[in-house]
């Protein structure tokens with residue numbers, strides 16, 4: 001369960017941004033999560049609601065998008081998109097893939113007042 005820590009770091013980012021961009025209220029947060037980040041969406045939502053109570057993001061909506069992961073296929077010698085770790089290469093069906101991205105979590109967009 002690292003979702004609580006993630007929710008806290010999201011809130012920290014929101015507060016830093018608020019200081020820099022002079023907004024006082026966060027309405028919606030669009031998050032992009034890689035499929036390898038092992039984030040449980042429901043518990044992230046729950047943790048977020050708990051963490052933002054009484055802050056500038058109290059009651060903010062969380063929009064979660066999952067982005068595909070990138071892997072390097074040793075057989076095709078190119079970068080391919082995969083949905084999950086240990087998936088086969090979509091081009092050649094091979095399993096000699098090295099994951100190159102997909103464990104990131106980032107705030108893509110904010111709706112603020």
Ligand SMILES: [Zn+2]
Pocket residue numbers: 073074075076077089090091092093094
């Ligand atoms: Zn391949």
